[in-house]
Amino acid sequence: MDIEPTAADRxxxxxxxxxxADFVAALRMAGHQGPVTLVGEEPGYPYALPPLSKAYLSGKATAEDLHIRPPSMYEQQRIELRTGTRVSAIDRAARHVVLTGGERLAYTRLVLATGGRARRLPAPGLDEAPNVHYLRTLADASAMRHQFVPGARLVVVGGGYVGLEVAAIARRGGLxxxxxxxxxxxLARVTAPQVSAFYQRVHTEEGVDxxxxxxxxxxxFAADGSVAAVELKSGERLDTDIVLVGIGLIPHTELAEQAGLAVDNGIVVDEHCRTEDPAVLAIGDCTSHPCGEHGGRRRLESVPNASEQARTAxxxxxxxxxxYTAIPWFWSDQYNVxxxxxxxxAGYDDVVIRGTTDTGRSFAxxxxxxGQVRAADVISSPRDFTAARKLVAARARVDPETLKDLSLPLKHLL
Ligand SMILES: Cc1cc2nc3c(=O)[nH]c(=O)nc-3n(C[C@H](O)[C@H](O)[C@H](O)COP(=O)(O)OP(=O)(O)OC[C@H]3O[C@@H](n4cnc5c(N)ncnc54)[C@H](O)[C@@H]3O)c2cc1C
Structure with a gap:
């Protein structure tokens, strides 16, 4: 049974x-008048993660540039911001969260927006090595950025978006x-072989091995505990100065699990971001939510998903x-791509390439x-992206030959 909202809801x-951060702003926009407390384990104002592998890592953005909302917003909107504060348990019977140290905060509605942590490589000594990095927090990016000096050798373990973005910034920085x-x-789990081949070509052209x-x-390991070389199954040994491990994310679901809420590769929520307890919602990377398109459930790791779920909640x-019915989208920046x-x-049975992946740096x-268009990866073509979104939203049936025909603007296919 749902909870009847009141102006006093805490x-x-x-x-x-x-x-x-998006949720508290959306909540005030939606007219909620009652007290709102945003508790975060990390110090400082809420910040965006995407620049950590892009502008922040390259030194083009400062920590202040990363703020999701202007710091003044929290006071203006009467959001009590308690950063540097960890929630260690949820007492669902009492409707309290318990902070590390024992303090309790009462709630009418609780929203779990706990994200996740970088998956670790289980190798002895690796966690203590000062030149081995994972990338999930500003502290992680700051530690790595200091070691990015021209000529340094970097080994990236994992060819996903984060690893490839870091590789691009490092190359531009002369590593x-x-x-x-x-x-x-x-990018095997997220794109077609042609798109993977494109990225492999671009990185090779840029000088990445x-x-x-x-x-x-x-x-x-060297005597000081840092990693001196990475050993491969082939028997090869790669000497290195810095290692970045980018092998995925483990959602923070422990609080929900300990509170007896369902977890299935993420905190299980419905299309309104509700868990099975009507007083508890969950949003962002930590959630497993219904997938209208394909049936079943999905867990997405993207800013648009976090923002959309924040609005829904x-x-x-x-x-x-x-x-929550929005069509997911995502972006990645590497070099000029x-x-x-x-x-x-997921589940596609045909891929149609518009343009060429063998030369140049723009295609879709x-x-x-x-026979229906379900998704598109659009590289460096904002106009085609706008049209592609509409084709995907309409689940358009387009003849593959027509889709390939560069003489026909995509918007004419709508
Ligand atoms: C390097 C990098 C690059 C990215 N690039 C892109 C991109 O280009 N495009 C894109 O769409 N997405 C990108 N993403 C993904 C995107 O940033 C995430 O999907 C998004 O930030 C998820 O938001 P979230 O609030 O769910 O999780 P987070 O932003 O991780 O926030 C969760 C917060 O909860 C806190 N927390 C957890 N447990 C507790 C607790 N018990 N008590 C108190 N606080 C707690 C954590 O400390 C953390 O600050 C990138 C991610 C990374 C790491």
Missing amino acids: VVVVGAGQAG DVTVLEALPRV IRVGAAVTGFA AATVTGNLQP KLKTTGLS AFYLKD
């Missing part, structure tokens, strides 16, 4: 990242970069239910299922 948010991907191609099918078997808390993805490609890959 809303507590756990996690002051993208989803948490000597090797990317190790255990699977036969980079991209190795696919390259399994890491161990590390050699604000609507739920203010009693104006609006299901700007990727924008719309829709979800359309993912079709049963």
Whole structure:
């Protein structure tokens, strides 16, 4: 049964990242008048993560540039911001969260926006090595940025978006970069083989040594505990100065699990961001939510998803239910290549390339299922992206030959 909203509702948010910060702003916009507390473990104002592998890492952005909302917003909107504060438990019976140290905060509605942590490589000594990095927080990026000096050797373990973005920034900064991907191609879980091949070409052109099918078997340590070399299954040993491990994310679901809420690769929520307890919602990277398009459930790691779920949850808390139906999208910047993805490609049965992936740096890959356009990766073509979004939203049936025809503007296919 749902909770009838009142002006006195006390809303507590756990996690002051993208989803948490967007939620408190959306909640005030939606008209909620009662007390709102945003609790975050990290110090400082909520900040955006995408620049950590882009402008912040390259030194073009400062920590202040990363703020999701102007710091003045929290006071103006009467948001009690409690950063540097960790929630250690949820007492659902009492409707309290328990902070580390024992203080309790009462809630009418609790929103879990706890994100996740970088998946670690389970190798002895690696966590203590001062030149081994993971990238999930501003502190992680700051520690790595200091070591990015021209001529330094960087080994990136994992050919996903974060690893490739860091490789691009490092090359531009004059580092000597090797990317190790255990699977036969980079970005294997998220894009078509043609898009992977494109990125492998671009990075190779930029001077990155991209190795696919390259399994890491161990590390050699220097006397000071830092990693001196990465050992591969092939028997090869790559001497290095810096290592970045970018092998995915583990959602922070422990609080929900300990409170007896369902977790299935993320905190299980419905299309209104509600858990099975009507007083508890969850948003952002930590959630597993219904996937209207393909059936089943999905967990997305993107800013648009965090922001959209934040809006959905604000609507739920203010009693104006609006299901989360937005079509997912995502972006990635590497060198001068700007990727924008719309829709979800999972389950596609055909890929149509508009343009060429063998030369140049602009094309689009359309993912079709049963003849319908389900998703698209659009590289460095904002106009085509706008049209691709509409084709995906309409689940348009377009003849592949027409889709390929560069003489026909995409917008004419709508
Ligand atoms: C390097 C990098 C680059 C990225 N680039 C892109 C991109 O180009 N495009 C894109 O769409 N997405 C990108 N993403 C993904 C995107 O940033 C995330 O999907 C988004 O930030 C998720 O927001 P969130 O609020 O769910 O999680 P987060 O932003 O991780 O926030 C969760 C917060 O909760 C806090 N927390 C957790 N547990 C507790 C607790 N018990 N008590 C108190 N606080 C707690 C954490 O400390 C954290 O600050 C990138 C991510 C990274 C790491």
